[in-house]
Amino acid sequence: MSLFGIGVGWGRAFGPGWSRTFHCKRGIHSLRVKLTLANVALLALGIVVASGVSVMGMRLYLLDSVDTQLMSTRDSIGGSRVTLEQIDSLTAFAALTDRYRSASGDGGGGGSGSSGVGSSNADSLVSDGIFVVIGTGGRPMTVAGFAPTDDQRALVAAVSDPDALAGDDAPHDIRVRHAPYRVTAAHLADGSTVLLATSTDALHDVLGKALKLDLAVGTLLLALLAVLTMFSVSRRMAPLEDMVETSTAIAEGDLTRRVPSSREATLEVEQLRVALNTMLHQVESAYRTRERSAAQLRRFVADASHELRTPLSAIRGYLQLYDKGMLTDPVERRRAWDRMNGEADRMGRLVDELLTLARLDQRPELRLRNVDLSRLVRDVAEDLRVQEPERPVSVSAEGALLVRADESGLRQVLGNLVGNVRTHTAGDVAVRLGVERVGGVVRVCVADEGPGVAEEDAGRIFDRFFRAGGGAGSGLGLAIVQGVVLAHGGSVDVRTAPGEGLAVTVTLPERGVC
Numbered sequence: 001m002s003l004f005g006i007g008v009g010w011g012r013a014f015g016p017g018w019s020r021t022f023h024c025k026r027g028i029h030s031l032r033v034k035l036t037l038a039n040v041a042l043l044a045l046g047i048v049v050a051s052g053v054s055v056m057g058m059r060l061y062l063l064d065s066v067d068t069q070l071m072s073t074r075d076s077i078g079g080s081r082v083t084l085e086q087i088d089s090l091t092a093f094a095a096l097t098d099r100y101r102s103a104s105g106d107g108g109g110g111g112s113g114s115s116g117v118g119s120s121n122a123d124s125l126v127s128d129g130i131f132v133v134i135g136t137g138g139r140p141m142t143v144a145g146f147a148p149t150d151d152q153r154a155l156v157a158a159v160s161d162p163d164a165l166a167g168d169d170a171p172h173d174i175r176v177r178h179a180p181y182r183v184t185a186a187h188l189a190d191g192s193t194v195l196l197a198t199s200t201d202a203l204h205d206v207l208g209k210a211l212k213l214d215l216a217v218g219t220l221l222l223a224l225l226a227v228l229t230m231f232s233v234s235r236r237m238a239p240l241e242d243m244v245e246t247s248t249a250i251a252e253g254d255l256t257r258r259v260p261s262s263r264e265a266t267l268e269v270e271q272l273r274v275a276l277n278t279m280l281h282q283v284e285s286a287y288r289t290r291e292r293s294a295a296q297l298r299r300f301v302a303d304a305s306h307e308l309r310t311p312l313s314a315i316r317g318y319l320q321l322y323d324k325g326m327l328t329d330p331v332e333r334r335r336a337w338d339r340m341n342g343e344a345d346r347m348g349r350l351v352d353e354l355l356t357l358a359r360l361d362q363r364p365e366l367r368l369r370n371v372d373l374s375r376l377v378r379d380v381a382e383d384l385r386v387q388e389p390e391r392p393v394s395v396s397a398e399g400a401l402l403v404r405a406d407e408s409g410l411r412q413v414l415g416n417l418v419g420n421v422r423t424h425t426a427g428d429v430a431v432r433l434g435v436e437r438v439g440g441v442v443r444v445c446v447a448d449e450g451p452g453v454a455e456e457d458a459g460r461i462f463d464r465f466f467r468a469g470g471g472a473g474s475g476l477g478l479a480i481v482q483g484v485v486l487a488h489g490g491s492v493d494v495r496t497a498p499g500e501g502l503a504v505t506v507t508l509p510e511r512g513v514c
Contacts, residue, residue, distance in 0.1 A: 032233040039229045040222050047218035055211055062203045066182050070171045073196055074186040083190035130155050130176065130197040133188070134162055141192065151176060155197050159183060162193040173200075180204060238262055239269045243276060255284040300464050304354060311343035311350075353476040356412075357464065360483035366406040373410065373442060374401040377435050380414040388427050396434035403442050403508060409484040416477040417446040417504055423477075424502075425450035440510050441490075447503035453496045461494055481506070 132152035133141040140148035140156045148156075158174045158181075159165060165172060166185035174183050176197065183197040239262040249257040258280060259273045318327075318336040327333045374397040381395045421431050425448050432447045453461060462482045464475065481504070482492050490508040 032230060032237060035233050036226050036229045040226050043225050044218070044222055047214070047221065051211065051214040051218065054214065055207055058210060059203070059207055062206065063182070063200070066198055066200060066203065067171050070182060070184045070196055070198055074166075074184050077186040077188070077194055077196075081189045083188055083192075129199070130181070130195070132156060132195045134193045134195060138162075155181070155183070155195055159185070159195060162195060163187075165195075166193060236266065236269075239273060243273065246276075246280075250280065250283075255280075255287060296464070304350075308347060308350065311347040314343045315340050350476070353480060356480055357476065357483060360480070360487060363487065366409065366487060368404050368406060370402050371405050371407045371410060372400045373397075373403050373405075373435050373444065374399060376407075376410055376414055377433050377444065380411075380418050381433050384418050384422070384431065388422065390427050392428070392430040394430070394432045396432070396436075401435055401437060401442065403510065405488055405508065406484075409487070413481050413484050413506060414444070414446070416481050417506075420477050420504075421446065421448045421450070421502075429501075437510065442508045442510055444506045444508075445503060447501060449501040452498045452500045452502055453494075454498055458494055458496050462492065478504075 130151050132148060132155055133143055134156055135141045138156070140152050142148065154176045155174075158176050162185045165183065166187050168184070171182040171184040174181050174197070180200045181197040182200055183195060186194045186196065188194060239259070242262065243259050246257045246259045258277045261270070261273065318340050321327050321336065322333070327336055377397040378395055381393050381397075384391065385393050418431070418433075421429075430449045433445070435442065435444045437443075462478050464479045478492075485492050485506055485508070488508055490506060493505045493507070494502065495505070496502040
């Protein structure tokens with residue numbers, strides 16, 4: 001069964017969701033497949049190395065057992081100093097055969113002069129031995145009336161130099177009739193040479209079975225590792241898939257989506273999730289701010305166009321009347337002239353206020369110096385009394401209260417607040433002006449007892465060109481107040497309700513006075 005088939009089976013066992021994930025992400029270039037292949041490759045390399053080392057060690061051990069048996073038999077033959085004629089006698093041959101069989105494991109124990117074998121497993125392997133005597137002519141000899149067999153002749157033919165083999169300290173590998181053997185040689189007392197060979201077929205069979213077992217177990221381990229790795233990686237990568245889904249949803253326009261937390265997330269993935277959510281929050285905020293700014297800009301342009309169009313239309317109308325000769329009466333001409341001058345002044349004030357807002361939007365550098373805010377409040381109150389003698393004005397600004405600020409900007413703030421009272425309240429409505437230092441900040445309050453502002457209008461009172469109830473004025477005065485105060489690092493608050501008047505409080509930070 002292939003790894004993919006195993007993975008599908010495990011997917012069915014763990015649920016349809018896992019199986020779908022496996023099918024969708026089985027591409028060779030996916031991270032989970034690369035991690036799985038890397039783990040499988042590392043384990044496969046380890047299995048190959050371990051199998052090779054174990055098989056080589058087993059081969060060396062078994063060959064050492066076979067060589068020990070052969071060398072023990074050779075030493076026994078060489079130490080007995082027998083001749084071929086003595087071997088020809090039945091008794092000598094039988095004794096020699098028993099000794100050889102005992103040394104080669106047929107008898108189960110050590111024979112005369114045999115060193116023995118260290119384990120029963122090696123005894124079972126050292127079998128199918130070939131014993132042949134080679135004469136001086138290099139031909140196999142008849143021993144005890146037995147003619148050389150085909151195996152004996154093949155052994156003699158496979159050994160090219162029996163004398164050199166007798167002098168070596170270890171047996172050699174040869175092939176007799178396509179079968180593997182370990183062979184050694186010993187000299188008899190009469191100069192003849194005895195070849196001793198033991199088959200290693202059983203040894204190679206054992207090594208082949210061990211290798212097949214290692215490969216079978218290794219393949220099973222590789223398949224198990226591949227499935228477990230794929231399943232584990234799929235669970236660990238679930239947060240990354242959530243990030244992909246979230247990014248896709250955001251790309252489609254859903255800026256409110258965030259990456260959910262996961263119980264399977266690692267420390268690094270959780271850090272990535274938090275960082276990504278933070279970035280998405282900033283992106284959403286920036287996008288909302290840009291959309292709001294674009295909407296405000298469109299509304300601002302539309303309102304500015306409307307406000308400028310009104311005086312221009314009036315001036316154009318009077319000019320057309322004059323051009324057509326319809327203003328023949330000097331009184332009418334004077335009235336038209338005054339109206340055109342009034343509309344021009346209105347348009348000039350509007351342009352000046354727009355320029356002021358434009359400069360405030362560019363965050364200009366303020367000309368800071370020590371300013372007596374109490375004196376400014378008293379000056380504004382005196383101006384209001386002169387302009388509207390019948391309006392009750394109360395002032396709470398005794399002594400001197402120095403702040404580090406731009407004097408022209410503060411004068412404009414106070415002028416706009418008082419002008420807002422004059423524009424939107426009756427001439428006999430009381431006004432209170434006050435200034436105080438509280439907890440490291442300076443507060444200036446301008447409050448009236450007029451009709452107040454509705455709750456829905458209070459939230460837009462600082463919007464440009466906004467006029468509560470469609471009243472008079474350009475709708476830029478309080479916007480300029482807010483812009484100047486924000487440039488000083490302060491804030492503006494409004495407290496109002498229908499029938500309870502309007503109170504505007506300006507809060508400025510207390511900078512060090514030089």
